[in-house]
Amino acid sequence: MKRILVGVDGSDTSKQALRWAVDNAGEAEVVALHVYDVPLPIPDAAPGHPVNFAEIVTETHEGAVRFVTSIVDEVVGDQRSGAGRSASKDIRSKCCSRPLPTRICSCSVRTARGAPSF
Secondary structure: OOEEEEEOOOOHHHHHHHHHHHHHOOOOEEEEEEEEOOOOOOOOOOOOOOOOHHHHHHHHHHHHHHHHHHHHHHHHHHHHHOOOOOOOOOEEEEEEEOOOOOOHHHOEEEEOOOOEEO
């Protein structure tokens, strides 16, 4: 199956690119990709509370998934509501932290409908 990969950052330009991809995909799968940085705590010389890095990574990824899902919903929500278009079009949202994995498909994947997919 052919895929169209669209980088999504929330800008009007990325939303227009996603809309164009959905309108022109034909039988191709459209993938909305959002790449984010995990904020790293800066070590301080003063004693402080221990940092739970796993929690930071999880919260950041979950926020990125919510973000890209909301962009897909905003741009192609009518795609699923049947507004004269194919409601069966599968638009996928993917989020990856930097550095990008060797294979993007190893990232967490959620369909635009929110159901987990692997």
